[in-house]
Amino acid sequence: MPFVDQIIRYGSLSVVGLGKNTGKTECLNYVMRRLSEMRKVVAVTSIGIDGEGVDQVTFTPKPSIYLEKGMYFTTLSSFYTRKQFQAEICHVENAGTVLGKMVTARVLERGKMVLAGPSDTVSLQRWVSRIPERFPVDVCLVDGAISRLSSASPVVTRSMVLATGAAYSANVRTLVERTRFVYDTVRLPQAPSGLREKLEQVTKGIRIITDKGEITDPGVRSVLLPDQVRKVLETGGNRLYVPGVVGNALLKALGERKEAGETELYVRDFSRIFAEPRVFYSFLRKGGRILQLFTTHLLAICVNPLSPEGIRLKSEELVDKMQRVVEVPVYDIKKIRS
Amino acid sequence: MNFARFAERIDGLQYMADKMELSGSRVRRYLMQSNFCSNGDVLNSDFDILQKALDILSDPDAMSGVMQLRHLFAQVHDIQGTLHALSQRHTLDEVELFEIKYFATLCSDFRNVCTLIGFPYENPEDLPQVRELLDPHGTGTVSFQLYDCYSQSLSQARALARSTDPEKEPETWNTVQDTIQKEELAVREMLSQKLNTSYQVLRDNFDRMARIEIWFAKADLAVRYEMVRPDIVTGSADDQLHIEGMINPQIADILGTVNKTFQPVSITLTSGPCLLTGANMSGKTVVLKTLALIQTLAQFSFFVPARRASIPLVKDVFLVIGDKQDQYRGLSSFAAEMLQLDRIMAVIRKGTRLLLLVDEPARTTNPVEGAAILCALVDFLERYRTMSLVSTHYGDLGLSCRKLRVSGFDTAKVKGRLDPLMMNDYMDYSLTEDKDGSVPMEALPIARLLGVDDSFIGSAQKYVKRTIK
Secondary structure, three states: OOHHHHHHHOOOEEEEOOOOOHHHHHHHHHHHHHHHHHHOOOEEEEEOOOOOOOOOOOOOOOOOOEEOOOOEEEEEEHHHOOOOOOEEEEEEEEEEEEEEEEEEEEEEOOEEEEOOOEHHHHHHHHHHHHHHHHHHOEEEEEEEOOOOOOEOOOOEEEEEEEEOOOOOOOHHHHHHHHHHHHHHHOOOEEEEEEHHHOOOOOOOOOOEEEOOOOOOOOOOOOOOHHHHHHHHHHOOOEEEEOOEEOHHHHHHHHHHOOOOOOOOOOOOHHHHEEOOOOHHHHHOOOOEEEOOOOOOOOEEEOOOOOEOOOOOOOOHHHHHHHHHOOOOOOEHHHHHHH | OOOHHHHHHHHOHHHHHHHHHOOOOOHHHHHOOEOOOOHHHHHHHHHHHHHHHHHOOHHHHHHHHHHHHHHHHOOOOOHHHHHHHHOOOOOOHHHHHHHHHHHHHHHHHHHHHHHOOOOOOOOOOHHHHHHHHOOOOOOOOOEOOHHHHHHHHHHHHHHHHHHHOOOOOOOHHHHHHHHHHHHHHHHHHHHHHHHHOOOHHHHHHHHHHHHHHHHHHHHHHHHHHHOOOOEOOOOOOOOEEEEEEEOOOHHHHHHHOOOOOOEEEEEEEEEEEEEEEOOOOOOOOHHHHHHHHHHHHHHHHOEEOOEEEEOOOOOOEEOOOHHHHHHHOOOOOHHHHHHHHHHHHHHOOOOOOOOEEOOOOOOOHHHHHHHHHHHHHHHHHHOOEEEEEEEEEOOOOOOOOOOEEEEEHHHOOOOOOOOOOHHHHHEEEEEEEEOOOOOOOOOHHHHHHOOHHHHHHHHHHHHHHHHHH
């Protein structure tokens, strides 16, 4: 069966949709059902709010998150108390939010659920590491998202599946190109572990990595001021770490440097890159390198040829074209079921 | 008045609270709401508890028990909201019922660990009836659901739901779901009602857990700063406050970062005012702040940072540092100080027994009136026999009250320019009884040692001579 064995090996997976209605939830449901058939115990949560019967953005019906008997799930208490199936509460987080406390429960009979789990990277990371300590869980699943609106990075799980589809772009060529861009960011090389240990605690500002490998703080607070960043590099060297979001302006500024070819940009993980593909590739073409502190194993790309506006792309053509540009298996989420 | 209010007024009290390792806002809130205690019996029995906690901390056999206890502290959830809902006879939801069940389990864990380490105080009461109610099958696990056995109609409705396909028979399914919700609500109402009878015990246990944690945090603090149990003096109006070798933890910590130590200071105060004189930088303000801190700590059932302390109980402690400019209300530092003193004197006139510590009153106005204000204040404190220490630079006031002087500065020891950070090395901070009323003239020598321009100091010197003539 496609990629499910690998998920078990890695122990944790996030399913990340590149846009709304790209088949992320279907993909997640597929994974959960398969794992359940293999008698693996699964725990699932979602970044932010998901699983509503109607998509909150496009108001189109979307597949619900079905929870199988024996699974564990984590959601806000205000959603938990609305459930229409039997479950038992196993753990409640001490700290709460306005929407209630985070509840972890075990499913006693199959049912639908609104999942709204941890919404920042630190709590999500804690969830992924604590759940298997507390409960006899084989695999942790995260219903992920990459967006500026969510600060939680899906890279906390050891493996990942990308969901993309007609809703993301109605033109096969554009869809393939845009998906390939995300794929390329995911596959950026990882920073050497020595540097990673030094940099992972830094979450604000920028850092310069000197030729001797020392980390210095040039005192620049925001990378939204690329001129400052450039000035800093002129004196400090060619290696730069940006823990926050990397946008067009910064990458452009780095690409326009005389020493663009020697420039190394370190980012936290692929989900922090919000530059346009054009700018991203231009920087790489000039010889610049981008490295990530944290990486995850991309297992597959799932495509959904249908979009809520009624667009139906040719499944085989889409899968085939996509498969030519990426080195991980590509599946049509509608066909994978059968 | 509670701890939070004192922490705003007494310098260094918040620092001590911040140094306490508490598991979260639940316990910190409890500490902040604890009350200033003027009852000697209560304080003495509190000190017995604190001493017991200290004994346990220093007992190597209790170490693993203490570890377990600390682990438990972090396990307690803040169920204030749930308890409030229970007291108001609201119907709890499933998550709240889980919280109560979990809490009841923790109560027995606390009891077990307290027995293990031999801490007989504040143990939570066992809640067998709560555990039985929320664990009807007696499995002993903390997980919770609305069990079928609570209600036959609920279990029947659930069985019906299981045999209904929501896709094929949506109407039946919806009806069944409505029934389930109704029955679940009935179960929750029944459980909430039964739990209401245990509300008081739950509430008390919740507070006890916070108190146990605070006792052990106070004991940790006592170990860290070598604090001792104060002797509480009660009875006659002529009680003496007597402290040997007191230190100020906050300043000691700051000195510690530059490898310096705090010179412990001893002091005795009797009823009535006492003047405190000494050169600039001789630590007069620190003496006042430390005294206020020690008196306050003792009356919040802390041990105190000193070698020995006997402390008469008061109803209130006032520390007037006089740096509280209130420009937003249009008050200068002088006006703010005068109004503060006026309010305190009103309290004293009512006969309230208090400890008053004032740093250089009226120093921000002209010296003639300033000295006059000081004399009037001392007169007033004499009349009401208010235990107080008042620091000043004004000399030869002809006051008959008791006077203490900081032993002072050994200028001979200084080689070259004086580094303010090195002040510690040349200063003897101990206090001596002062029979004559003059004040030390050390301001200019100190300024010179600090490296202030020589010609400027020479010019100032000429003015000193002219004034003395």
